Amino acid sequence: DAKTTQPNSMESNEEEPVHLPCNHSTISGTDYIHWYRQLPSQGPEYVIHGLTSNVNNRMASLAIAEDRKSSTLILHRATLRDAAVYYCILRDSNNAGNMLTFGGGTRLMVKP
Amino acid sequence: DADVTQTPRNRITKTGKRIMLECSQTKGHDRMYWYRQDPGLGLRLIYYSFDVKDINKGEISDGYSVSRQAQAKFSLSLESAIPNQTALYFCATSALGGSSIGEQFFGPGTRLTVL
Secondary structure, eight states: OOOOBOOSEEEEETTSOEEEEEEOTTOOTTEEEEEEEEOTTSOOEEEEEESSSOEEOSSOEEEEOTTSSEEEEEESSOOGGGOEEEEEEEEETTOTTOOOOOOOOEEEEEEO | OOSEEEEOSEEEEOTTOOEEEEEEESSOOSEEEEEEEOTTSOEEEEEEEEETTEEEEOTTOTTOEEEEEETTEEEEEESSOOGGGOEEEEEEEEOOSOOSOOOOEEOOOEEEEEO
8 A cells, every 4th residue: 555644743722623634645546545543542443534535524524635645634623532643544445455554643632 | 332342451461471362343344453553653454354264464463373263253362472562452343345435443452561
């Protein structure tokens, strides 16, 4: 699977929007962009995924660049509970095993 | 009740001891995975299983073995534990492949310390 690059950490104020960037310049046409997050002392949990079009769900929005070489996870109103490590992962649709390759992720800190 | 459970949640053992970590799931998924996480790093895949008769090595399988006793149970063993196997271990499950989502569901983790 292609690699992703994320900032090590970001800080946000509570109730403000947060934009978490991810670069994936070597993405292939069959790679889906997945986001997981890991809250303190918990296992990772799925957040959102997309292929080409922007996606919205109850947790977040995913904005995908037109060339697909980068994407941004958007938390519309950060809460203290959103403080976590966010992982941007590329998963090849031909990867029938649903394998996930985790990088270092971005540690999001939310200030009250 | 949690869909993916792991036992024990914490374990301290000594070098050379045999350790088994257990994972159970009630999601009815065919696919199960074992990962380890070292401080400040992402998760790395140890072993995975697509069904009861299928076991595959992941990125870092040396020093580990697994057993898929049933669809719902997947155990990870350290035959002779060593200190650099001190880590947080996660079990995960996913539905049969072919889905664009391929969402994995993770257990709460087992913190293992090898002295």
